[in-house]
Amino acid sequence: MSDHNSNDVLRRDPRAEWIARNRLHPLHGTVASSETAEVRGPSGLLRKNPHKVGFIGPNGIKRIDRLKGNAAATGKGRRSGAAKDVQLPLHKVENPDFYIVVVPDMVGGRLTAHDKDIIGQAHKLISGIDGNGAVLAVCFGQSKEEHFDTAGVDRLLLLDDESYEGYCPEQRLEALVQVESAYKPQFWLFPDSVNGGSDLGSRLAARIGERPAVQVWQADNQTVVCRGAGGTTDITRNTPRLLMLAEECADPIDETRHEAQSVTLDAAPVVVAQLRDRGQVAVDPNAISLAEAEFILSAGNGIHNWDQFHSAASVLGATEGASRVAVDDGFMPRFRQVGATGTWVTARIYLAVGISGAIQHMQGIGQCDKVIAINTDAGCDMVKRAALSVIGDSEAILGELIKLAEDFRAQQSAGGDRDAA
Amino acid sequence: MQPNQFKVDVASKLKIVSLVSVGKHPQSGRVRRSDQDSRAVELGLKLTGDNRSGESLTVLHAGDPREQSLRSYAGMGLKSVRVLQLDPSADAILPLGQHLLQCGADIVLTGVRAESGESSGMVPYQLAEKLGWPIVPRVANIVSVEGGVAEVLQALPRGQRRSVMVQLPFIASVDSAAPEARQSAFGPASRALMDIEVVSASVDMTRESWEEVPARKRPKRLKVVKAKTAAERFKAATAKSQGEGGKVMKNESAVEQAQAIFDLLKEEGVLR
Incomplete structure (x- = not known):
């Protein structure tokens, strides 16, 4: 009888409760940590004990981490930027079935924002085609770019001989014609810019007899939308092989890392240039806006x-x-x-x-x-x-x-x- | 870049052809002389000695000779405008190429991009490829023509200029940085002769399948914040743009500090 009663009656330990309430008590930790199982209320709801959220800080004040472990990232000082550098997942293309060639402007030896948009567009085109596609970037001149991988370049053809330095569109065109015959790219993408992309693209289009789409601002594998009539009309047409894309045509790559594997080209024949670069002439810097x-x-x-x-x-x-x-x-x-x-x-x-x-x-x-x-x-x-x-x-x-x-x-x-x- | 500085020793024999197209005002959409093409005519007029006769300058148009905007080119002081009459939807490259070969042009000037039609800017490139001539894109001025070699100033972005030497004959597309075209006068414009030649050209079939509508406004790119927590979003919305933390030189002497700045300027290629 008494045994039976002893099971029913809830025995309270006032001292243990007192220790549990008093977070400054030396034994507080042992009492509080004894209950770890989740508590369900009568209706099955998960009950949280607000007293057990957080931890006791160094001054004995309760601290609640509402940043879910991200607090380190918001720390002050310059170190936080370096600590946040996460390794993006590597996108690998082995034995690509086809190539999409991008010819970036590389103003000052670095990829411009426009170039990165176009590499992003190239990946968008690849995702619409069956098979393994790789983005091949053909860069002329000395390169100072260090982040070809995070920009989305799978294969990198860096032509930095002396013959490609300065203004030499004819020599560069000859190299692109070689790329055309060596890789048979699915698409050619050029930035439609005044930094030389539009010039080189037009030269290549005339040489290989392709009718390009220029000022393209929306592109997929079937159709492109490009500006016509000096930017006052939109032309919707089938996607040609050679595109010259406007700025912000697509989003740049930012969630993957790519191989940026260097490839080489059989030396392009040195052409006798009809244009001779005499270098930039001095202009009055204060006349420039x-x-x-x-x-x-x-x-x-x-x-x-x-x-x-x-x-x-x-x-x-x-x-x-x-x-x-x-x-x-x-x-x-x-x-x-x-x-x-x-x-x-x-x-x-x-x-x-x-x-x-x-x-x-x-x-x-x-x-x-x-x-x-x-x-x-x-x-x-x-x-x-x-x-x-x-x-x-x-x-x-x-x-x-x-x-x-x-x-x-x-x-x-x-x-x-x-x-x- | 003074307008009258160029030296032309063979101007009497030099034959310049300016290709013109029908322009369109960007705001009103009215037909006008195209901005870059009229600059090409202006450059041609200046190269031929500005003698108002414009004898060695041919202004050439392929299309409809009744087009009113051709008169506004003529109003710049031309006695005649040569027109290859063909259907406006036809491909003008072939007849233009033939005509340029026949008339023995030395310098062909065009605009960079037309203001109507496809406006791909491919005409000078296709002509150059067809004729085997060099092309100089985005010309701001032609400085001199001596001994069959022209010195050309090319317009680069950020107001820079590049000097390029090129053999005659060549094709040049004239940039908006070239000297502005003179005013067009109504009297000379109405008096000018339209020298018409009817040519046959194949109709551009590819273009018929295209769909052309007035330009839509392009959507602005949104700044996507890929933040996981409220604190990151807050930081992205309020943070000042700051570099990753560059090199700081505090205790070096002024000579060393100036040298570091100078080296960086040289490395970036802004000291020319």
């Missing part, structure tokens, strides 16, 4: 010697820019202002002297590739954004830079005279 200038020397509040700044810009051959403060103080004209209220620049190199980097200014230089900062404050936003930061007095550094540039120009003109003689 700020929005499209390639190299900008920009001045901010940290500049005191304005004559020196102007002479630095002229000897470096840079277009002049300025921050809002420099313009407001009357040192530079308003149309030279870079930033949210001024011009949004697209320079490849942006050399910021004495600009600490207000957010409006940083928005204006958002599209710049490389930023170089000269500043006295090592903690400013411009230094965080810059690829190379130099901490010191801007006047001394600009003075040294002018000397170096003048030496370089003197050497150049001496070399030019020797060539002429």
Whole structure:
């Protein structure tokens, strides 16, 4: 009888309960961790004990991790960026059945955003065709690109001989004709850009007798939509073998890593070029509009010697820019202002002297590739954004830079005279 | 890049042909002289010595001779416009190539892209391939023609120019960076002669299957944030664009610092 009762009656241990309530009790851990099984309520719902969520922090304060283990990624400092580098899954193509050839522009030796869109388009075309397809990128000239793999290049044909340097469309065309006969690509994709993609694509189309689709902004295996009549009409037509694609035609590859296996080409015959490249001619950098200038020397509040700044810009051959403060103080004209209220620049190199980097200014230089900062404050936003930061007095550094540039120009003109003689 | 700086020693013998097409105003859609083609005519007029007779400049059009926009080319000071009459839907490459060979052109100027039709910009390339002549794309100016070699300034992106030497005869497509075309005057335009030659050309069959509609607005690319947690989404929405953390030179002397900047500028190829 008493045995039977003892099973029914719920015996409470007030001391254990007290320890369980008191999280500062030395035995609290042993009591709390004893119940690990999930608790179901009378209606079958999972009951969570809110007192057991989280953990006790170093100061005895309860901490709840609501980031589900992602807290490390939001940590501050520069280290977090490196820690977040995850290895993307490798996309392998062995013995491809067909190729899609992409000829990127490689402005400044690197893949442009336009090039990456087109590689993404190539993968979209491959996914619509049965069989193993590989994207073959044909790149001319010296390459500084390090991320062909994450851009989506399966095979890489790098033609960086001397004969492909400079402006040599005829030589490049000859190499592409070789690629055509060696790989018989399913599609040829070119960026429809002023950086040479449209020129090379048109040359190849004329040579192999293909009628290209230009200014394509939507493409699949059956039909393409391209702009016609100077961009005022949309033409829907069957997909030809050679496409010249507009910007943002497809999304770039971002979830896979590719092999970027290098392949070689039997040496293309050296053609006798009818066009002879005489190199770029000097243009007045300040005649180029700020929005499209390639190299900008920009001045901010940290500049005191304005004559020196102007002479630095002229000897470096840079277009002049300025921050809002420099313009407001009357040192530079308003149309030279870079930033949210001024011009949004697209320079490849942006050399910021004495600009600490207000957010409006940083928005204006958002599209710049490389930023170089000269500043006295090592903690400013411009230094965080810059690829190379130099901490010191801007006047001394600009003075040294002018000397170096003048030496370089003197050497150049001496070399030019020797060539002429 | 002064307009009247070029030297032409054989201008009397030099034969320049400007190919023109029917333009279309980008906003109103009205028929007009095409912007780049009129720049090509302007360049041709300047090369032939600007003597108003335009004797060694032929302005050539393949299509309908009754087209009104041809008159606005003529209004730039031409005595006549040569028209190869054919159906506007026909393929003009073959008759154009034959005509260029017959008239012995030295320099053929075209626009980069037409403002009507397919506007693929392939005409100069196909002509060059057919005739075996070199093509110089996106020309901003022709500096000089001496001894059968022309020095041409090519327009590059970001306002840059490249100098290219090319043998005559050649084809050049004229960029929008070329000198602006002069005004078209109504009187000379109505007086100009239409020199018509009827040619036969095959109809472009491929184009008949195409579907042409007014251009749709292209959808803007959305910024897709592939964040898994609220904190990542918040960070993506608010974070300033910051580099991965570049090189910082703090304690070096000014000489070393300037050298580092100079080396980077040289490596990137902006010091020319």
